[in-house]
Amino acid sequence: MKKLILQPAERDVRMEETLYRLLTAFLAAGLLGAGVIWLFRLDLSPFLLPCALRTWLGIYCPGCGGSRSFRFLLHGQILQSLFYHPLVPYGAAVCGWYWITHTLRHLTRGRIKGMRYRNLYCYLAVAIVILNFIWKNVMLLAFHMELIP
Known part of the structure; x- marks a missing residue:
């Protein structure tokens, strides 16, 4: 074989x-x-569960604000979406551009080149999640500012 x-x-x-x-x-x-x-x-609001990390430990989890961010992005409120969780608009932009360029590549039979995948895009996403997690929890624990009600 x-x-x-x-x-x-x-x-x-x-x-x-x-x-x-x-x-x-x-x-x-x-x-x-x-x-x-x-x-x-x-x-769908009855099916949305509260964040376990927020409930048990009193801190924001790395994904806190993602649902609100997605909702704001769908309504075209990009700044609000960035505020609640910057990974959502970043992911939408990267994935959207990737999909659009590859669709154009298929429609033009390769005359237009599609966006290339790079590991850097994933590294940036992880960095965004970590920085967002740190920022929100520093604001919560050090300054008692609840950024996500």
């Missing part, structure tokens, strides 16, 4: 294509879910 060994360039192309398909599937699922929620006027 022959092993399939891919060259680094071939591996990168396959990874880029897989990432594009995953983003397309998530986008389609999100639009479908949003459509169902809008069509049936569903209220």
Whole structure:
């Protein structure tokens, strides 16, 4: 039985294509879910649980504010979204640009190059989460300012 060994360039192309398909599937699922929620006027607030870390330890968790940030981003309030959790608009911008450029690449049959995946994008995301976590908890513990009610 022959092993399939891919060259680094071939591996990168396959990874880029897989990432594009995953983003397309998530986008389609999100639009479908949003459509169902809008069509049936569903209220999901009873299903939102309080943050366990905030409840038990009294500090913000690394994801605190993400839901509000997402809601503000959907309403076009980018500054509010950045305030509640900067990872949400960052992730939307990076993933959105990646998806748009790869869609254009598919539509033009490769004449337009798609955005390349770089590990740096993930490192920046982790840095944003860590800095946001530290900032919010310093404001809470040192200055008694609740940034997320």
